[in-house]
Amino acid sequence: MATTQSGPEYGKRLLPHVIDCVAKTNPNRECFSTPLSSNPQDGWRAVTYGQYATAIDRLAHHIVKTSGTPEPGSFPTLTYIGINDPVYLVFVIAAVKAGYKIKALFLSPRNSEEAQLNLLQLTACDIVYHDATFQKPVEAWKSKQTSLKNNLLMPLDFWLDENGDQRSFPYVKDAKKAEWEPFVVLHTSGSTGLPKPIVVPHGFIMLDDKKHLLPEWKGRESVIRGLARTNRMWTPMPFSHAGGIYTFFGYHIYWETPVTFAIMDRPLTADFVVEQLAHAEPDIQSIVLMPSILEEFSLTEKGCETLSKFKFVVFGGGNLSDATGAKLLSRGVKLQNSFGSTECGMLPYYWQSNPEAWQWLIIHSDVLGVDWRPVAGEDDIFEMVIVRKDGPFSQQGIFWTHPHLEEWSSRDLFQRHPTLEDHWRYHGRCDDLIVFSNGEKLNPVTVENAINGHPKVKTAILVGTMRFQPALIIDPVSHPLTKQETKSLFDEFWILVAETNRRLPSHAQISKQLILLTSPNKPFPKLAKNTVHRAPAIKLYETEVDALYQKAEAGWEDARCNLDLGSKETFLASICRLFQTLTCVDTIEPDTNFFKAGIDSLQVVNACRLLRGALRNKSDKINPQRITPRIIYNKPSARQLTADLWAQHIGSLEEVDPDIEAANTMASLLAKYTKDLPERPATDKPPARTSQQTVILTGSTGRLGSFLLDSLVQDPAVERVICLNRAEDGRTRQLRLNAARGMQNNLDKVEFLQADLSQPGLGLPVEMYTRLQTSADRIIHAQWAVNFNLPLDSFEPHIRGTRNLVDFCARTARSTHLVTVSTVLAATSWNGHDSAPGTVPDGGYAQSKLLADLIVQQAAARGGVSAAVVRVGQVAGPEGDGLWSVDEWLPRLVCSSVRALGLLPRSLGVMSMVNWITSEAAARLVLEVAGLGPDGINRARGVYYGVNPHPVHFSTLVEPIVGFYAGRVRSVVDWRDWVAALERSNGEAADVTQNPALQLLDFNRDTPAEGSGVRFHFSLESTLEASRCVRDMLPITPEMFVQWCRKWDF
Structure with missing residues (x-):
């Protein structure tokens, strides 16, 4: 065995040598105790x-x-x-x-x-x-x-x-x-x-032996050293499991701490543990238990008293509910969390000496080599990614089990403590994320922990993959035997669910109609750690869950939502009450815009269900199939919705041409926001500076916005960048996103201000607004809500914000140049009043963008401001080291093709012509039009198109993609066949982390096939003449696409 004159050479001792050495020098030293029988x-x-x-x-x-x-x-x-x-x-x-x-x-x-x-x-x-x-x-x-x-x-x-x-x-x-x-x-x-x-x-x-060398860190000792301060530990670890092998050899042998093994020939319960402890060695000072057993212990005073006698109680293998932990803590139980994996071993975390922080692991990120990578759309939630890093105290087990890797994505999510440094709480797996059909994401851990804290709940599982909202499956401790018992138990659970809902975002809230109790003859399958085997459990109840959702879609009946069809007036009043009940908004007036009042897409779906249920037996003329989210999006007030439904009820509904209706709404809004546009000033203002410039940027946290900010920060001619963000903590969010996108985090010359562009003065304090007017040279407006469901009038705050920026530019000290980022979806021939087919853009998002473009163009024509519009098409991945976000439609398509379907489409329907531009090129074009950089266009006006002048067909990229994935794509098929295969792969047990294109199933289904007659054409002559960026643009090549595939790492 490796030793030196000063003692053992820790980290260089092979286990057979350690065992033989102790056997030789101290043969009677106890190693372990094993049960004599099952009694x-x-x-x-x-x-x-x-x-x-x-x-x-x-x-x-x-x-x-x-x-x-x-x-x-x-x-x-x-x-x-x-x-x-x-x-x-x-x-x-x-x-x-x-x-x-x-x-x-x-x-x-x-x-x-x-x-x-x-x-x-x-x-x-x-x-x-x-x-x-x-x-x-x-x-x-x-x-x-x-x-x-x-x-x-x-x-x-x-x-x-x-x-x-x-x-x-x-x-x-x-x-x-x-x-x-x-x-x-x-x-x-x-x-x-x-x-x-x-x-x-x-x-x-041997890394566990090397932990002897870990020094104290910030006044804390390593957890394994803390565990070794006990005389004897009692453990129920299975010996065929990594936890049992690693704990015995890595801890008990290397640290020579005796252990008593539990009797494991029958299911472990709290009572059985107590019975074993009564007959085991009296010097047991610590115990290891699974969370499910701790839950049982917490239910009785005797159980709590038993655990309180130990120096500490170690738990792991799953989350312990907050309620259970708090109860045990209040009874004097000292908890120690643990975490490890088969691939990685026990993490190098430190002893938790704060009893109140029992859920939190103290992780030495440098020793482990962790790169905490933020999860998109989640505050303070990070994925643990371990990057190879050599050092004297390095503890990177993953590179022993996976020596070919330079970094390892654990797929484990952790929550960062809001105030305690280096404190991390396990938050589930990336694989567990529920991705709803509307694109919202939810980690079920928080919800499940809250429900699992109920004394009558054995296990709760949240489901909802590719649904519009979650459903809850509850496995009770004791199954009810009668209808009355079922109702009583259900009502008791609903009280807890309703309380939990108040702490959840709206898309994560659970409806009463979407709760299911398990059947006693269909128990949840379990893993070796006695935790529920999630995917098979969900599969087991797939039929029941499908029936639950189908019943919900047919309509909910709720006594609070009684619709009065006695007259149109009473019907209107009851519609107002329905939405008021649904949303908890204090008052819904007849003309209140639902979406401005805060109603979201999930509440729209639930409103449809409530309306169908409430009208089921009250009107035989209102077609329940017409009560879909679209009708609420198109009739976004109680008065408008009532008029439509009442007309059906009395049989006088006249279908209105949607193009005419949209054109009328657009014309009204255009007139409203182009009224009194600024005139050309009597005397010319000083021109915008070309050095030491101040640039105002909106939408910096979006993908294009991030590239714009990155370029502005590196431009020596820009002295100051002012980012106007809706969020209060703009800098923190920007730093987090930049890190995830591989961009620099030197934001010294950037100032972040919270603003609301739709408000007078941009929602800024007067003195701040005045300062910006004095200093601004250029404004780049890239902020807009991307939601293809919402009707046009829901985007009115954005349209108003564009007009407010026009007015701001008109009052600046210099001739401030305004550039707005738009979309090619706004490229139609609508002229402000025409309603001919094909002239009105489809959907509120594109319609609002076109209105904003027209406001800017008319303002520039009036002479009051210097302004231009950039209509951007598909922005592809970066040319450099960054990542094309895997959350976008094309990366999702490739991921599903490779991981789930084994099929790749040879075309992308009507989008088969690849006229994409890279992220950097899109940013360069916008900056050129803004007059920035060496190729800046002086006082650009009109509309510029961010599309590639050298389009290629997607089929030219297919062969390299298939070659890169080496056998994982079995066949190349037509677009419609690929969409059909995607539809067949849908289901409750579908894993959208492996099949993310399911999240955009409706979008893919609605994309016309190639040759359908739907084509997009853009006139690029003026853009090519003015923009060097577009002139020098190269086509998207197979090599570029393979590079993006490599970075996606599907």
């Missing part, structure tokens, strides 16, 4: 290091006798499967010793036959050792894998028998040479598919 009253047997080492040598000789000595460097695989007892712990070291090159694959008894055979095949394992209880299953495996040889292994008592073979089995290895040799092969839990083997080398497990 706690029979007690436990203490096993010394001398006995353990002898058992290992005895089994090593047996392995060589029964399986031979392997050829040097051949690395054959042995496996063992048996009851949960210390034979596993003897076998792994014996296998390492027997010929030096043998790996031990540990199979979990909980695996299916398919999983076991798959693991045997993946590891080329033909030799299985087993105990008597697994004789029949192994024989069954042999019938399907004929090369398999099996060996019955004697029980633990045989290997510990003092009268047995006493021959030693020397292990002569140098730690440096053996560090990459296999120590053991474990496997993942299989929570996202079949379990996968993980080869654990000696160097990996």
